[in-house]
């Protein structure tokens with residue numbers, strides 16, 4: 001493709017995105033009101049796959065045994081560009097959007113308190129826009145859009161990679177909502193293992209015959225004490241945090257079963273594996289001390305996230321071309337009121353794009369896209385749409401998610417990703433440069449998934465929560481579905 005026709009492709013993409021801005025915003029709002037937590041994204045997945053099917057994509061649902069996962073494909077042959085996005089909310093995240101005060105839609109219900117619905121919206125819009133331009137200008141290649149459920153449990157994407165869905169992919173893109181507009185290079189997040197430790201003992205009457213009991217809750221507590229002592233000796237950048245998922249039923253019944261669910265994090269996959277193995281030793285010690293039996297369920301194991309430098313340069317240049325959205329006085333005023341109500345620094349909205357993050361300045365967080373980023377070159381875009389200083393998984397993180405602040409950020413991000421993808425598809429030398437630098441970046445580190453070959457995903461930790469809340473949340477679902485002009 002000539003330089004002239006790259007310019008034509010970009011003009012056509014920007015035109016498509018501007019023409020479909022209302023449908024894109026409506027997609028975001030539909031997902032927001034579904035507000036489904038990890039692995040309960042049934043409405044969200046069915047809505048997104050229907051949009052993709054209507055736009056001419058082939059859709060395979062339930063990939064890697066996740067009922068709320070999908071892969072949507074359009075086009076044929078090389079190069080193959082993958083997009084992947086999450087669309088889960090969090091338990092207790094229900095919050096009305098456009099209200100600068102804590103005010104749940106349904107008290108106690110799950111909801112979007114971070115903005116993953118915007119992440120998915122950007123990816124859907126990008127896939128549709130890129131497809132439209134490729135079709136019109138006969139640009140060769142394949143688009144694969146992966147719906148990745150359960151990001152908050154860091155669970156689905158290592159399974160996709162293990163099961164071969166990325167074997168033919170040339171480059172992958174991920175995105176995430178933020179209050180800033182930037183990309184990143186090198187290692188950007190850390191590795192994670194999610195595992196539940198279950199102890200089995202003997203129940204008995206706690207008053208009459210406690211000497212006959214073997215208390216599984218004691219083992220959970222001793223494991224916790226062991227981890228607290230061991231914490232002194234872990235590397236400073238390691239993290240270990242947990243919730244007790246089963247502590248027993250009532251005080252006069254000695255707990256026959258008790259479980260604790262841990263996340264372990266380290267800079268490298270190797271460090272995280274070491275931390276997990278030491279924790280397992282401690283759990284075995286706790287089982288021995290209490291004469292209980294231990295079983296360990298590794299739910300997920302994720303490599304750190306890393307980003308390729310050539311893809312980062314394309315994203316960085318393109319986001320500078322597109323620039324930050326122009327915020328209205330009302331939007332800035334709302335952001336200030338929200339910051340005030342959340343008790344954080346009041347500074348309105350950012351007006352400048354940010355520097356590229358990195359190289360190799362990882363945050364102490366993880367994302368299950370990590371495995372993808374070691375399998376194929378990956379680029380990631382952080383886009384504005386949230387409000388500076390408010391925090392995720394807090395009511396304030398959801399209070400702007402259907403306002404024009406988020407809608408404008410989504411449009412800007414869709415433009416950056418679509419133009420970057422069209423550039424990768426149009427410039428044959430670019431992808432060979434991406435491949436070459438990726439090989440250099442990976443060096444002699446041999447990637448292999450940390451989850452075992454035969455492992456099936458463990459599903460639906462929020463099933464009962466949703467059985468209760470889904471009927472109440474359904475009353476707020478958006479009836480209007482987006483119409484995309486192709």
Ligand SMILES: [Zn+2]
Nearest residue numbers: 114116151176
């Ligand atoms: Zn997130």
